[in-house]
Amino acid sequence: MLNLVLSILFSSLIFVIFKLFSIYKIQTLYAIITNYVVACTVGLFLYQGPIAISSVPQKPWFFGTLALGLLFILVFNLMAATAQKVGVSVASVATKMSFVIPVIIGVIAYQEHLSILKIVGILLAIAAVYFASMKESKASFNIKILLLPILVFLGSGSIDATIKYFQEKHVNPTEFSLFSSVVFGSAAIIGILFIVLQSKKKPLKINFRNIIGGVVLGVPNFFSIYFLLKALNNPNFNSASIFTINNVAIVMFSTLLGILLFKEKISTKNWFGIALAIISISLVALT
Template sequence: MLNLVLSVLCSSLIFVIFKLFDVYKVQTLYAIITNYVVACTVGLILYEKEIDFNKIIHESWFLGTLALGIFFILVFNLMAKASQVAGVSVASVATKMSLVMPVIFGVIFYKEVLSLYQIIGILLALAAVYFASMKEKSIAFSKKTLLLPALVFLGSGIIDISVSYFQENHLAQHEVAIFSAIVFGFAALTGLIFIGVKSVKKPLRVNIKNIVGGIVLGVPNYFSIFFLIRALQNEELDSAAIFTLNNVAIVMLSTLLGIAIFKEKLSLKNWGGIALAIVSIMLVALF
């Protein structure tokens, strides 16, 4: 349970840092790429065994880290685009409601059995994420704005399912650090290739704020994945319960941090979402 709590704390801190990016005018794309380099470095440092890349490339999970790394940065950019086109609320709901995908995956492929209380808790979690993410204006989908949120939903869900799959079938406990590092390394490489191509038309300028922002983001970003995988290795809770607790707790904590740090105001629906989140966590964790 401690690993899950630490993953929630790190993930919620990421949202706070993103808000600070806006305050200090940090260019998110370049900070994100720097963050992936930092996250990869942290993982390599924490890996307790000798790093043998000739051995690593032959591991059963290696090609998966390549796909995951590319997915990480693609989904992030889709989230940014969805926020611009459909609104931040829509992008947030699409991202967090993706928790339903790993839950269904765990039940179908791992034959995980959920109690009636857990099923009710998961359904309440979906409602909680929706209401806690809503802004004062209601969320309305049109044909033009539906595609991007749908892609964000699918992308986030696929990442969660992939992490769960590799943990269940390919990763030993001592490999979590190096697996996470390689995933972030490929994400960084993908980003560097992107800005390298972009720099052909427009030369890049080094911005210290972007680098500092990326360094500050990289550490909690790494540990959010590291502790989540460690939590999934805990046999006390199944993956469906862990993903539900993780996503709902992140929504709840990041919302409260927004109130405490940035003086954000919540609507009655937001408070209702937080209340539902607390109930859903109790149902999933205790039963």
């Protein structure tokens, strides 16, 4: 249970850090790439076994880390944009309601049974993302604002499903830190390649503020995944319970932090969406 609590804590801090990026004028892309280098380094530092670079591509999970690395950098940029443009609580809800995706994949790929109440919970979760994303405004409806949390929802769900698959099928518990490190390393390499290509049009400038932002983000980012893997490995809890408890706690904690730290205004529709989120997760977890 401690591993789950720690994953919740570190995951919630990520949304707060994204919000601070906009306040302190930190360039998100550069900070995110730095964060992946830091997260990769932390994982290598924690790994207690021998590390032979030539043996890593032989691991059964290696090619999965490349796909996850690409997903991580894409979704992290979307999460940052959502937190900055729509709000911390909305980014959190969109990310954590994505648990419905690994649930659906479990039904299709592994023939897992869903009760009627679980199906109702999944439908409520989708509605929760919609209502939690709505902002009170006199301006005309902007589809781009809704598109951000939807993309975060889909991307985060794909990441959760992939992590669960490799944790269960391919990754030895002694290799959790190495697996996480290679995932973050893959994301860092992809991000660096993107910056190098971009630098041909716009010269690259080293900004100390971006580096500090990346370091601050990298540590909780690594531990959010590391402790989630350890929690999923607990034989006393099934993955559905872990994902649902983890997600609803992050939604509530990050929403509270958004209100307390950034004075975010939560509309009636947003509160309704958050309430739906709690109900939907409860239905999926307890039935």
